[in-house]
Amino acid sequence: MMKRLKLGLAVMLSLLLVLLAGCQAVGGVDVSKAALSTLDVKSSMSKQTLSLQLVPTDGKLTEEDQKAIDLLNSFSVTIDQAAVKDMNNASMEGSVQLQGKKLPFHLAMDKKALTLSVEGMTQPISVPLELEDLDLGFVGQNMTNESLIQMYKDVLGFLLKHTPNPSSISVTPVTEKVNGESLSLQKLHIDIRGDELVGLAKGFLTSVSKDKEGVKQLISNLYDTYYPIFAAYAGAPEETAAPDNAEKEKNINEAVNELMGALDELLPDYDKNVDGLFQEAPELSEILGKNTVLSLDFMLDSKLNIRKQNMDLTVQLPASEDLPIKQVKVHSEAETWKVNEPVTVHAVDSSKGIWEVNPGEATPGEVLRHLDRQSELYRLLKDDMNITSKSFSMYTEEDASELYDAGFEPVVVNNTMMVPLKYVADELDAKLVWDNATKQITLTDDLTGSKIVLKMGSKLASIDGVNETLAQPVQNMDGYAYVPMRFITKALGAQGNWDRNEQTVTIVRN
Incomplete structure (x- = not known):
């Protein structure tokens, strides 16, 4: 290479x-x-x-x-x-x-x-x-x-x-x-x-x-x-x-x-x-x-x-x-x-260990956790370059120019906006673990490390051990888990907005 x-x-x-x-x-x-x-x-x-x-x-x-x-x-x-x-x-x-x-x-x-x-x-x-x-x-x-x-x-x-x-x-x-x-x-x-x-x-x-x-x-x-x-x-x-x-x-x-x-x-x-x-x-x-x-x-x-x-x-x-x-x-x-002459290269100091990562796989949280919080680099990436910022949209009605697969569209259930959990988690770099035996879902927030625990069919959820009641239970729609937008965006440090006129959900994390 x-x-x-x-x-x-x-x-x-x-x-x-x-x-x-x-x-x-x-x-x-x-x-x-x-x-x-x-x-x-x-x-x-x-x-x-x-x-x-x-x-x-x-x-x-x-x-x-x-x-x-x-x-x-x-x-x-x-x-x-x-x-x-x-x-x-x-x-x-x-x-x-x-x-x-x-x-x-x-x-x-x-x-x-x-x-x-x-x-x-x-x-x-x-x-x-x-x-x-x-x-x-x-x-x-x-x-x-x-x-x-x-x-x-x-x-x-x-x-x-x-x-x-x-x-x-x-x-x-x-x-x-x-x-x-x-x-x-x-x-x-x-x-x-x-x-x-x-x-x-x-x-x-x-x-x-x-x-x-x-x-x-x-x-x-x-x-x-x-x-x-x-x-x-x-x-x-x-x-x-x-x-x-x-x-x-x-x-x-x-x-x-x-x-x-x-x-x-x-x-x-x-x-x-x-x-x-x-x-x-x-x-x-x-x-x-x-x-x-x-x-x-x-x-x-x-x-x-x-x-x-x-x-x-x-x-x-x-x-x-x-x-x-x-x-x-x-x-x-x-x-x-020294063109075409003997040259000595200098190795990087690895005495404190190496952070091994594949191209494109490092999340913003992982990057910041490998930095000194008092350093200029940390301030530059977090405050000036805003590497933790995220913004994405979902559409409840299929547009002629777009094709949406299952698990990507938000759905209104009993006046509650429900969003596909895996898609939202992926966009916000949260780690998702599914326990098939207990039907339990555990999310780990990329930036804070907070643990969010949900269960299919249940209104009961927890954030770092503190229980919360959802507006609607976690639901299976076409094989994907859906959760209330307000809960999951707040739990992952983001804000969700529903534009009824445009039939669009926008989620932003600053």
């Missing part, structure tokens, strides 16, 4: 060069070779800064909008040291700045896990990375690092061949300091405006449409790697044998002809369709206008390795009453050294 992440970062950087610098040599610098050389970097040290700025609209802002803009404008990331030892091992140390507060972090990755420690955590968090059956979308489980790199090079080489240069691109010799050392470098400077993108895309597609042999070669190179995906999506059994050479050639030719046919249909009406798109969505003329600008500086050494880079991105947003900002600006600077 780590090698995929490392290669993915290299590929993104290469694609950036491809799409923004085009394929032609500039000022004696072979841009194509520079782009592809990023895939040959096996190890390196680097540092980077990243900051964000939201430019508010000219009108008066609400207090809430101003607070949100100020919060995001105070955000920045500093990576003091990032070390990539090889395809499987890396570490990163730095800090996140927010509202004048500094949150140091330390991240490390190997074949087995990604481990992250942020100041304020009682234990570092560890996320397993051994998800081989998910690697590259079920592809190439036996692929080597070398074959992966070659696959990316095949794709990038094809893109390089057909991508035109933007209007503003230049190369000049410079002397720059990288990690304190003065180096003689070539600066590749690129400016690209939003109103150029449509033309660049057309130039790329036009060039591809004239290179049938190149398209066939690319598909041929990728065919063996991606055949398992094609077969899986086609519904073929896993044991289906790979096609013989004749069948392979037929499949490749069909794919090439389909792609070239699509381009032949698209290009004659390209300008007309783009104009139609801008008429239907006039806000695109702002986003893809002259005020949206990406400015890049890549400082290259004699081996065409990127040793220093600066990026300034401004995205112009359309005027809207619902949007309190008119521009988003991002600034980044980075330096790289």
Whole structure:
């Protein structure tokens, strides 16, 4: 997984060069070779800064909008040291700045896990990375690092061949300091405006449409790697044998002809369709206008390795009453050294143990329980980012645009709004345990740890041992337990609201 992440970062950087610098040599610098050389970097040290700025609209802002803009404008990331030892091992140390507060972090990755420690955590968090059956979308489980790199090079080489240069691109010799050392470098400077993108895309597609042999070669190179995906999506059994050479050639030719046919249909009406798109969505003329600008500086050494880079991105947003900002600006600077030299990675301190969690499984309560309540991180996540906030709606009448299964719709019983217990519990991250022998249900509140006990067919419930009487007994509806809305929302620290006109139940936890 780590090698995929490392290669993915290299590929993104290469694609950036491809799409923004085009394929032609500039000022004696072979841009194509520079782009592809990023895939040959096996190890390196680097540092980077990243900051964000939201430019508010000219009108008066609400207090809430101003607070949100100020919060995001105070955000920045500093990576003091990032070390990539090889395809499987890396570490990163730095800090996140927010509202004048500094949150140091330390991240490390190997074949087995990604481990992250942020100041304020009682234990570092560890996320397993051994998800081989998910690697590259079920592809190439036996692929080597070398074959992966070659696959990316095949794709990038094809893109390089057909991508035109933007209007503003230049190369000049410079002397720059990288990690304190003065180096003689070539600066590749690129400016690209939003109103150029449509033309660049057309130039790329036009060039591809004239290179049938190149398209066939690319598909041929990728065919063996991606055949398992094609077969899986086609519904073929896993044991289906790979096609013989004749069948392979037929499949490749069909794919090439389909792609070239699509381009032949698209290009004659390209300008007309783009104009139609801008008429239907006039806000695109702002986003893809002259005020949206990406400015890049890549400082290259004699081996065409990127040793220093600066990026300034401004995205112009359309005027809207619902949007309190008119521009988003991002600034980044980075330096790289020890390229393909021995590098040492730094492990995260796990002397106090590790909190192991699978991606997406940590609840807000679990996160907060692994933080020091006096730390800035706890305050940030709980008070500023409101990670405990939840809001969801349920509809008593089926809408034509929605389909609801049993256990998702609220029901009125004897003037009492009843809601599906499991659905509400899942939305509020409460743990539910069903005892089939006693027909008893126990809920554990994610934030407080409170125990709520109910029983099918009974009006008697308890919260942390204190009995309460329900307006209606717990009921079985289509195999799902339903309980009074007022009781369960209050028990789980939320508020429920029934809108009779809209036939909607809304549950909110602040």
